[in-house]
Amino acid sequence: DQQVKxxxxxxxxxxxxxxxxxxxxxxxxxxxxxxxxKYPAEGPTFLISISSIxxxxxxxxxxxxxxxxxxxxxxxxxxxxxxxxAVYFCAASYPGNQFYFGTGxxxxxxx
Amino acid sequence: xxxxxxxxxxVICKSGTSVKIECRSLDFQATTMFWYRQFxxxxxxxxxxxxxxxxxxxxxxxxxxxxxxxHASLTLSTLxxxxxxxxxxxxxxxSARLAGSTEAFFGQGTRLTVV
Numbered sequence: 001d002q003q004v005k006x007x008x009x010x011x012x013x014x015x016x017x018x019x020x021x022x023x024x025x026x027x028x029x030x031x032x033x034x035x036x037x038k039y040p041a042e043g044p045t046f047l048i049s050i051s052s053i054x055x056x057x058x059x060x061x062x063x064x065x066x067x068x069x070x071x072x073x074x075x076x077x078x079x080x081x082x083x084x085x086a087v088y089f090c091a092a093s094y095p096g097n098q099f100y101f102g103t104g105x106x107x108x109x110x111x
Numbered sequence: 112x113x114x115x116x117x118x119x120x121x122v123i124c125k126s127g128t129s130v131k132i133e134c135r136s137l138d139f140q141a142t143t144m145f146w147y148r149q150f151x152x153x154x155x156x157x158x159x160x161x162x163x164x165x166x167x168x169x170x171x172x173x174x175x176x177x178x179x180x181x182h183a184s185l186t187l188s189t190l191x192x193x194x195x196x197x198x199x200x201x202x203x204x205x206s207a208r209l210a211g212s213t214e215a216f217f218g219q220g221t222r223l224t225v226v
Contacts, residue, residue: 002154036217044155044204044217089155099145099206099215101155 003027004092006102014110019077021105023090026071030092030100035064035075038087038104047088048075080109114138115207117218124195124225132190132221134205140185141207145215146178149202158203161188195225 005024013019021035031052036044050057050064050073057064063076073090087104094100114137124130134144142163147155159169159180167180177199179191188207192199202222206215 004154034215042219046216091155099157101147103154 002103003030004090004100004102006090006105008105009103010106010108012108012110013080015082016079019075019080019084019107019109021075021077021088021090021107023073023075023102024071025073025092027092028068028071029094032093033064033066033073034091034093034099035062036089036091036101037084038089044089077107080107082109082111085109115141115205115216115218117205117221119221120219121222122224124223126196126225127194129191129193130195130223132192132203132205132223134188134190134207134218136186136207136216139207139209141188141209142185144182144188144205144207146180146188146190147204147206149204155204158190192223195223197225199223200225 003026034049035047037047038044048059048062048064050066055066061077065074077084085108087106089104090102091099116135116137118133122130144161146158148158149155157170158173159167161167161180161182163182163185169175177193182188200223202220204220205218208215
């Protein structure tokens with residue numbers, strides 16, 4: 001049972017435009033959410049996080065939005081750069097510190 | 112930031128042999144480490160939660176006798192794949208949490224190929 005879902009397996013965006021990656025979750029007990037970026041054959045690297053008490057967190061070009069009522073999370077990257085091309089995973093954490101990951105969205109930023 | 116080192120980064124082994132993967136937190140103490148497995152084009156799946164000085168907690172469907180986890184110190188957790196089979200070929204990743212933090216740091220991952 002996939003508790004965290006990323007329904008778009010891939011996304012292509014022109015350089016300079018906004019990339020929007022979406023994530024849905026089913027369990028209202030999740031209280032901490034993260035986005036990770038992963039290059040092939042490497043471990044994921046942390047991008048940005050948000051706790052359930054907030055609805056927005058911004059770090060440079062990356063902004064994460066949380067809509068608790070819709071159980072929906074999104075990552076905005078603006079402006080998108082070719083180096084942003086990677087697979088992006090969203091993850092949700094229980095209070096007991098376990099993480100559950102979505103299936104990933106492969107972002108391609110076209111120069 | 113905090114660094115988690117995972118070794119080896121890749122390994123090829125013969126079917127029936129055992130393989131040990133190490134996960135070290137280099138500049139912080141990790142009371143809890145997590146082991147994940149990723150199949151191609153699938154999400155990272157939590158295999159087990161490793162707590163220093165106690166038995167690991169395995170997720171449903173993960174064979175604890177096959178995937179032995181040891182967390183002997185605050186900076187080291189090991190995953191041993193025993194009697195490996197080709198279907199165990201996968202990408203294994205560990206992560207460790209800073210005490211009192213919800214943020215986790217990931218190792219570089221280990222690509223295991225069983226032939």
